[in-house]
Amino acid sequence: MSDEILVMQGITKRFAGVTALHDVSLSVRRGEIHAICGENGAGKSTLMKVLSGVHPHGTYEGEIVFDGEPCAFHGVRDSERRGIVIIHQELALCGQLSVAENLFLGNERARRGFIDWNRTNHEAQALLDRVGLRENPTTPVNDLGVGKQQLVEIAKALSKEVSLLILDEPTAALNDDDSQHLLDLLDGLRDEGITSVIISHKLNEVTRIADTVTVLRDGKTIETLPAQGLSEERIIAGMVGRDLEHRFPPRTPDIGDEVLRIEDWTVHSPAQPDRVLVDRATLTLRRGEIVGLAGLMGAGRTELAMSVFGRSYGVGISGRVVKDGQEIDTRTVQAAIRNGLAYVSEDRKRYGLNLIEGVQRNVSAAALDKLSKNGWVNENEEFSVAERFRRSMGIRTPAVSTQVGTLSGGNQQKVVLAKWMFTDPDVLILDEPTRGIDVGAKYEIYSIINDLAAQGRAVLVISSELPELLGLCDRIYALSEGRITGEVDRAEATQERLMQYMTRGQNS
Amino acid sequence: MTTKTATTAATAPTAPQSRISINLRQSGIYVAFALIVVLFAFLTDGALLQPQNISNIIVQNSYVLILAIGMILVIIGGHIDLSVGSTVALTGAICAVLTVHWGLPWPVAVLLTLLAGALIGAAQGYWIAYFGIPAFIVTLAGMLVFRALTLTTLGNQGIGPFPDEIRSLSNGFTGGYLGNVALGPLGGADLVSLLAGLLFVAGFALSQWRKRAARLGYGQSVDAMPLFVLKIVGVGVVVMAVVVQLARFRNLPWVLVLLAALALGYSLMANNSVFGRHIYSIGGNLQAATLSGVKVKAVTFWVFVNMGALAALAGVIFAGRLNQAGPTAGTAFELDAIAAAFIGGAAVQGGVGKVVGAITGGLIMGVINNGMSLIGAPSERVMLVKGLVLLAAVAYDVWTKRRA
Numbered sequence: 001m002s003d004e005i006l007v008m009q010g011i012t013k014r015f016a017g018v019t020a021l022h023d024v025s026l027s028v029r030r031g032e033i034h035a036i037c038g039e040n041g042a043g044k045s046t047l048m049k050v051l052s053g054v055h056p057h058g059t060y061e062g063e064i065v066f067d068g069e070p071c072a073f074h075g076v077r078d079s080e081r082r083g084i085v086i087i088h089q090e091l092a093l094c095g096q097l098s099v100a101e102n103l104f105l106g107n108e109r110a111r112r113g114f115i116d117w118n119r120t121n122h123e124a125q126a127l128l129d130r131v132g133l134r135e136n137p138t139t140p141v142n143d144l145g146v147g148k149q150q151l152v153e154i155a156k157a158l159s160k161e162v163s164l165l166i167l168d169e170p171t172a173a174l175n176d177d178d179s180q181h182l183l184d185l186l187d188g189l190r191d192e193g194i195t196s197v198i199i200s201h202k203l204n205e206v207t208r209i210a211d212t213v214t215v216l217r218d219g220k221t222i223e224t225l226p227a228q229g230l231s232e233e234r235i236i237a238g239m240v241g242r243d244l245e246h247r248f249p250p251r252t253p254d255i256g257d258e259v260l261r262i263e264d265w266t267v268h269s270p271a272q273p274d275r276v277l278v279d280r281a282t283l284t285l286r287r288g289e290i291v292g293l294a295g296l297m298g299a300g301r302t303e304l305a306m307s308v309f310g311r312s313y314g315v316g317i318s319g320r321v322v323k324d325g326q327e328i329d330t331r332t333v334q335a336a337i338r339n340g341l342a343y344v345s346e347d348r349k350r351y352g353l354n355l356i357e358g359v360q361r362n363v364s365a366a367a368l369d370k371l372s373k374n375g376w377v378n379e380n381e382e383f384s385v386a387e388r389f390r391r392s393m394g395i396r397t398p399a400v401s402t403q404v405g406t407l408s409g410g411n412q413q414k415v416v417l418a419k420w421m422f423t424d425p426d427v428l429i430l431d432e433p434t435r436g437i438d439v440g441a442k443y444e445i446y447s448i449i450n451d452l453a454a455q456g457r458a459v460l461v462i463s464s465e466l467p468e469l470l471g472l473c474d475r476i477y478a479l480s481e482g483r484i485t486g487e488v489d490r491a492e493a494t495q496e497r498l499m500q501y502m503t504r505g506q507n508s
Numbered sequence: 509m510t511t512k513t514a515t516t517a518a519t520a521p522t523a524p525q526s527r528i529s530i531n532l533r534q535s536g537i538y539v540a541f542a543l544i545v546v547l548f549a550f551l552t553d554g555a556l557l558q559p560q561n562i563s564n565i566i567v568q569n570s571y572v573l574i575l576a577i578g579m580i581l582v583i584i585g586g587h588i589d590l591s592v593g594s595t596v597a598l599t600g601a602i603c604a605v606l607t608v609h610w611g612l613p614w615p616v617a618v619l620l621t622l623l624a625g626a627l628i629g630a631a632q633g634y635w636i637a638y639f640g641i642p643a644f645i646v647t648l649a650g651m652l653v654f655r656a657l658t659l660t661t662l663g664n665q666g667i668g669p670f671p672d673e674i675r676s677l678s679n680g681f682t683g684g685y686l687g688n689v690a691l692g693p694l695g696g697a698d699l700v701s702l703l704a705g706l707l708f709v710a711g712f713a714l715s716q717w718r719k720r721a722a723r724l725g726y727g728q729s730v731d732a733m734p735l736f737v738l739k740i741v742g743v744g745v746v747v748m749a750v751v752v753q754l755a756r757f758r759n760l761p762w763v764l765v766l767l768a769a770l771a772l773g774y775s776l777m778a779n780n781s782v783f784g785r786h787i788y789s790i791g792g793n794l795q796a797a798t799l800s801g802v803k804v805k806a807v808t809f810w811v812f813v814n815m816g817a818l819a820a821l822a823g824v825i826f827a828g829r830l831n832q833a834g835p836t837a838g839t840a841f842e843l844d845a846i847a848a849a850f851i852g853g854a855a856v857q858g859g860v861g862k863v864v865g866a867i868t869g870g871l872i873m874g875v876i877n878n879g880m881s882l883i884g885a886p887s888e889r890v891m892l893v894k895g896l897v898l899l900a901a902v903a904y905d906v907w908t909k910r911r912a
Contacts, residue, residue, distance in 0.1 A: 354859065
């Protein structure tokens with residue numbers, strides 16, 4: 001048997017005149033963890049879709065050899081029969097069904113058409129043990145966190161006797177603990193002889209876990225490198241095609257007086273009203289300042305932001321919001337906007353954009369009043385506003401009437417930012433502003449954030465990526481279990497120090 | 509076809525061409541309508557387009573078209589209203605009691621009826637918007653409750669006859685105020701109707717021209733001049749053809765005047781008013797609209813109030829047409845209105861749709877009804893065809909979306 005479990009050669013895939021993959025080659029050695037890196041749109045996901053049969057044989061050029069045999073998959077079922085299982089970024093689990101039911105969905109343990117529940121739950125338990133998930137197989141999947149759901153997906157793959165496991169951004173939605181567990185699990189599976197291909201934006205994880213790294217750019221294979229001793233900068237250089245010495249645009253802060261103060265802010269969980277999510281948090285923002293809010297998943301960052309912005313989350317909210325020395329009303333979204341606040345959600349598709357409308361109508365959505373007289377919208381003014389933002393922010397779209405859903409993640413994020421800039425806020429809260437955005441577009445988003453601060457606005461950036469906060473912010477608050485546990489100036493901030501604050505519990 | 513995106517002036521040479529292809533996709537419904545009209549005109553040896561028959565199609569479908577206007581807004585907002593048929597019956601009964609039993613003057617009675625309709629809408633809107641019960645459930649309950657109230661109000665028998673003014677709103681025609689003019693081989697035609705038609709076309713052309721000029725002033729892309737002229741001439745020819753036929757018969761039906769005003773007003777409202785925009789944004793993405801400061805609950809509430817008021821208007825017209833408010837009035841009207849909205853291009857998940865589209869959808873069903881009865885098709889076959897047309901329309905919509 002050959003050393004290579006998978007060889008893809010000369011893969012070219014075109015979509016309606018656009019070449020998504022151009023003569024791409026990939027070879028994966030048996031029993032290794034192979035990482036694929038590249039910016040959004042580099043062709044990573046397309047390549048995996050070709051491999052797994054989502055794009056069936058005949059719609060692409062080139063050949064795939066798996067386990068020494070050429071393959072012509074016509075659908076996902078074909079590839080799964082050969083032991084290739086792909087786990088997509090958006091998990092494909094039925095929340096209402098139990099863990100065991102999900103594990104054997106479409107592959108039920110049945111006798112004459114009736115489910116054999118004993119066998120189902122018994123085998124499910126064995127699979128859960130294998131992935132180190134201590135949960136009852138009869139628990140509904142909805143009751144598990146995202147991290148555990150990810151493990152259920154992997155267990156499901158194992159139930160199909162997988163020999164090549166493909167994971168698309170497996171840790172994108174996970175906190176550090178869960179990511180850690182997942183990576184350990186992949187390590188363990190490697191020892192059992194399972195080959196994994198992982199697509200990831202988190203380069204620190206890639207360098208930690210992968211044996212080999214293949215870099216794609218613009219639909220082409222750029223290089224394949226052994227991961228040992230490989231630095232993140234080296235991978236980034238391959239991804240962007242230039243040395244990205246400066247991941248953050250330069251900026252000289254010009255910080256003015258205090259503009260916003262959140263005092264003794266307390267929020268309770270809507271599901272369990274006696275549980276405190278944010279505990280007497282106090283923070284201040286000054287004009288022209290970029291302030292970071294660091295915290296692990298579940299620390300209460302988004303809960304804090306959304307509850308301040310029109311009480312959009314949580315119950316039993318107390319505390320004061322003071323702007324320019326005066327307490328302001330933020331009880332409704334309308335009031336918060338009127339008082340100069342803006343909140344850019346971490347999930348732009350769900351909370352930020354109307355994907356079926358064009359750029360123009362999305363940009364105007366939060367400030368239609370500015371474009372209307374007596375309740376009637378001036379569409380021509382609206383158009384020029386959208387055009388202005390398209391040009392000033394470099395939103396890459398064929399026209400401002402183009403549906404936002406067809407734009408790339410980075411450009412969608414710019415549309416959301418444009419929407420809030422048009423409300424002319426004094427304070428912007430940006431929740432994970434670069435999530436799911438490729439390296440090049442991140443730089444542009446950072447420049448926009450810098451511009452906002454240079455205009456004298458205060459910006460609060462919530463981010464899970466500590467290097468991002470360190471590179472961007474003048475001052476960083478750390479949040480742990482709903483409490484502000486530390487505040488660090490740019491000069492003194494290090495990842496280690498922030499991590500200490502972020503993990504500081506109630507009893508320490 | 510990868511073209512470089514025009515950066516500054518939008519007068520790039522490729523712009524007109526791309527606009528045509530987009531328009532073809534959006535205007536599939538109008539093309540389909542034209543084809544259906546041609547088909548039935550052919551099958552009925554031209555009887556479909558006879559003056560009296562055109563008048564009939566408009567009068568017979570007016571109430572469904574009015575309901576469709578309200579329904580498209582409800583559907584754009586991401587909801588549905590199953591109660592409009594029962595609301596038509598109940599408001600018809602209320603109008604009958606007010607005029608026949610209480611002897612109120614007709615304008616007062618109509619106004620009170622519209623108010624009652626708005627209240628019915630408000631009652632349902634409250635549960636939907638502020639209490640968070642799905643519209644499907646609330647209006648299903650409303651369908652039963654308002655039918656029951658109709659029976660109670662009527663005491664299980666019809667009430668009539670209605671005052672002449674209400675009847676002529678449903679059935680009547682504008683008077684021949686300026687007499688007739690001769691149109692050569694077509695014979696005599698009402699001058700007022702012709703003038704109204706010309707005025708309408710001129711107004712349309714002028715407003716389109718001004719809109720185009722304003723868009724050009726802002727450097728936006730516009731239809732190329734030949735296409736622009738073609739569009740206006742096309743609309744003008746169709747409108748005038750209908751008007752001439754009507755003028756040859758018995759002038760313009762009052763209900764057509766009313767419909768034209770409603771269509772115009774509601775189109776403007778949906779496209780250009782803040783309220784209309786908010787309906788689209790709620791249907792497009794509820795959470796994003798909420799976080800953008802849209803008063804989601806209030807907008808939803810008023811959409812249902814509006815639906816109730818329009819259902820009451822349809823109720824008055826329907827009762828006036830039959831000259832009696834009956835216990836079974838409006839049965840299954842909700843389904844016709846919903847079908848009209850979906851044939852007219854609304855999306856099931858909300859956020860998409862046009863008032864003119866819904867009216868066209870309603871007219872498509874009206875022409876199928878009328879044309880098939882003219883060729884003597886049995887009613888079960890009419891139902892079959894209407895069902896298949898609905899399915900085909902939505903399938904086409906899904907198909908074009910998937911291709912995009």
